[in-house]
Each structure stands twice: as structure tokens, then as C-alpha cells.
Amino acid sequence: MSEEDFIAGESDGDMSIGRDLIDGSDGLAIHAEGLIHRFGDTTAVDGVDLKVVPGEIYGFLGPNGAGKTTTIRKLATLLRPDSGTARVFGHDIVREADAVRGRVSLTGQFASVDEDLTGLENLILIARLLGYSRKASRVRANELLDAFGLSDAAGRQVKKYSGGMRRRLDIAASIVVTPDLIFLDEPTTGLDPRSRNQVWEIIRTLAAEGTTVLLTTQYLDEADQLADRIAVIDHGKVIAEGTPGELKASVGSGALHVRLRDPEQRPEAARVLSQALGVSVQLGSDPAALSARVSDPERVSYALVELSRSGVAITDFALGQPSLDEVFLALTGRPAEDEDTAATEGEAA
């Protein structure tokens, strides 16, 4: 299977440009080696190696508790690693933490703005802390509010903002001084599709203007949309790394999800589908649902016709990109787990 190649991260092709830069080691935006972080008995980050090239959008993909946030907090100098080293633009994150802070900015998973203050006050606060004069900070704040469509809400307390507005303000606060590297921790979690698209546009613009972006996400499609390269993280370890194309190639192009009118017909439906698509079929916990990985979308229409021909009535079907679960299933042979189980397993492993 191709996933073997993928896990090793050794795939040729469109990586060659990045590779030259990587070999010149000093030019890296982030270079981490063997980062380890423990919380009590739990190893949250378990030997992460990372090379991020300046100007790229790099995605951390993984379930809750995989170690994404901990890694980002470490790189942003908020946590000292228990062992391992990392350099950001050549500056050691422990010994030269202050120099690192002068190049990066952080947008945390939960709004890193002050909810009691207004949008304008938040941006003025950050601008003042970065050294803007009283007057210049107000000008800068208004400029950013305008660019992010928040001028009307400038005088409103942030706690009264919608999720999307809060997120935009959060990113605005991160670019009061244009950073060379921005960390975005799950920038779209909890946002409606429209706000999500706006945030995506912002991230693309940031990258286009030369800021390196490191973002974490739980959604494969988000990483696919934005990232030049993706690292899949599980139990504090990078289990796969590559371009979105490489990642998807290793898990198939997507999945067909089908819902039946009559759950009784599921065994029959599974038989027909697996024959028509030539793959094994997964039975979901919903007794009327089943899904199958699809390598060739053209065969889907054929499979659906086969279903109706054999008298199986369906109420709904969807052809989706592989979910994070499917990526994990393909890469690790088991579904993505949530925080608690992942933590205990991490200890055992």
C-alpha cells in the first residue's frame, strides 16, 4: 500500500523546492527536533520533529488531545520543552525566547482577546504593548478593524461579538505588527461555514503577503484547502507528513455514505456495494447507515444504480472527502480517539 511511503514522508515530486531550503537548514522558519512535553504522567508531545519553510502554510492535523496545542504553545515560548530543541527563524525557543516573541504571534484556540474590553480597546492595548504611541495605536487599530469588517462593532464589548467576529478580531490582534510567523490554533473550530470561509481567506492573504502560517485543525478538508504541507499528529507523535495530495493519495479520494430506508436491508446493501466498488464496506453505529472508501468516483454512480436494481431503497447518499477518522484508519488502522482514551493509551505505549 502507498501509505507506507507516505508515513516515511519520502515522496518525490513537488517537494523538491522545499527540500533544497530544508537542506540549507538555517533558512527554516521552524526547526524542531525531538520535542517532548509531559503533563504529570501523560506525555502530551512525544518526540516531535518539524521543519517549516518560510512563507508556507503548514497544517497540524489531529484529533483532540493529540498534542497539537501543546506543540504550538511550546513553539510560541509559552511552555518549556522537557527535552528536545526548537529554533524559530534560527532563535532557540528557550535561550532566545524574547527574540522568538519578536518574530511570531499567537492566536489561541479560545479567543485570545479580552472579552470585557471593546474591539477597539483590545487592538489599542496590543498596539501599545508593541510600542505604538497613543495616537499611532488608535490609527492602527482602526485600520485593522476596517480591514476585518469590524468598524461597526469597534465600540462594542467583545463578549457581545459573534464567534466569527471574535475570531477575526483575534487574528487582527495577531497582526498589529505583521509577524513573520503566525500560530493559529484551530482557527475555525466552532465557526459557521461563512465565517470559516472568511477566516480561510484571511489566512491565504497572510501567507500571500509573506507570513509563515502554522495552523492546527481537526478537519482534513481545512488542511487540504489551506496547507502546503500537513503533519498528522497522534498521541504526541507525527505519524505522517507531506502535501495534501500525498496524504489523500494514501487514504483514497473519499468515501460514499449511504442511508437506507429499511435497516433490515443493510447486509444486502453492503454486499452489493462492496461488489460494485470493489472495496470493503464499513457499517456505522447508525443501523441504517453504511459507508465505503472510494478510489474512483466514477464507480459511485454505477454502485448506486446497482443498489436500486437489487431493490434496496436509500433515503440519502453523500460522496465526501475522507474524514479525519478515515485518515487515521488508513494511517494507523484505528479510528481517531478523543482526549481521555488517547491520554491513557499514550501512557501505555
Added chain:
Amino acid sequence: MTTPTASAQPVVREDALRLALASGKRPKRPNALSASLTFGWRALLKIKHVPEQLFDVTAFPIMFTLMFTYLFGGAIAGSTGEYLQFLLPGILVQTVVFITMYTGMGLNTDVTKGVFDRFRSLPIWRPAALVGALLGDVARYAMASTIVIALGLILGFRPEGGAVGVLLSVALVLVFSFSLSWIWTALGLILRTPNSVMMASFMILFPLTFASNIFVDPRTMPSWLETAIGFNPITHLVTAVRGLMSGTAAIPQIGAVFLSCAVLIAVFAPITMYLYRNKK
């Protein structure tokens, strides 16, 4: 994948964003004082937006002054009027020192929120966020002091040290409270919840304020207790404040207060900063 942004209002203005990114040059970084004052400004803004938080600095002083004057006045000094003359400087100290514990609770609430992560990732003088928060609290302490003294004057308190004496004594109380607050910032970073911070603060503050010369003259106490009370920094503060308000302050009394301030900061500020830097 389709992008519905085309039909929607262009909320994010890409051209403006590009301009903003291009003009986001880094200015010279602010000095320690300027960064701390900016955080102090933040604390004042929070008072403006959440005035409910002033409940403690308004209700506490009124409650304490009235309660202790009228409950104990007759029994301890023979009359409430006489007792007020003795008690008011002490009650000023008691009130403000008690309010300092909210500093720890506030910080505990604050650091669990994402905004502190942002502050900690900025290239600024590290203690600024904490020093600034404490400076903001000094404004609250000043408010509480004003209420105690105003109420005292209404009830018949007559400071012989005059306005200057009263102002100096308030300034001394503020300096001491700022110094004492570093205990609570340390506790606020160690303990998990604001409630446990409050409990721990109470456990410290009750003996610290009651086992002092705030309410009664220590000479009426057993000699071992009198000796112990002599080591309590609150006792020194109350003595100095009484001295300033009655116009009889001596340099050693005030020196003792500054010494305890220096010790408190020298011990607890580094502990706080260590905890702050290594906060998980």
C-alpha cells in the same frame, strides 16, 4: 469545493488587509514602565466596563467601619466616639488589606483565559502584565480608602495630622497593599480555582489582621501574644498610619513598613514570576 463568499457581503476587505499587513512595521519596544502602565490602563477599562466588580471596594469598607465602630466601641473604649479615633486608621488598613485578596482571584480567573497566552507571547517586560494589574488594583484600593475616611469623618473622626497626614497614610497603605498583593498573585498562580484562592487568602488574612493592633491595644493581651503581634507587618503599618493621621509619626515606624514591603516583594515577586513563566 465551492466558496460562498462571492455571494456574501465582503466582510473582510482583502485590499485593506494587504495594506494593513504591508504597514505593520514593528515600532521600538516599550520600556518596562510603559508596558506596565498599559496593563494598568487595561485594569481601569475593566472597571469601566464591569462596574459590578467595585462592590467589594464599596460595600466592604462601609460594612467594616460601621460594624466594628458600633459593635466594639462601647465595650472597648467606653464610647463609640472615642473608639473611632483609635479604630479608624486600623479599619482603613483592615479594609484595604482584605480587598487585596481579590487580586489573586482576579489573576486566577485571568490566566485561565486565552488572552494571557497572548500577553505572555508578546516581546515585553515579563512582569508587566502582573505589575499593571496590581497598579490597576491600587486604584481600587484608593477608592476603598476614600470611602473609609469619608465615612469616618461623617461619624466624627478628627485626624490631628490634617489632610497631609491622611493623604500620606493612605499612600503608605497603598504601597503596602501593592507589596502584599504579590502573595496573592503567587497563590493565584498555584491554586486551581478562584474559590480556593479566596479560601487560602482568608486563612492568611484573618489571623494577620485580627492578631494585630487594629482593634485593641496589644498591651492588654498575654505577653506571648503581644510579642507575636510585634512581628506582624500589619501592626507596623497600623502604628505608622495612626502616627501619620494623628501627626505624631516617627521615621522608624514608617521605615518598618517599607522594610516589610521590601521583604514581601523580594520574596513573593520572584516566586510569582517563576510560576508565571512556567504556567502550564
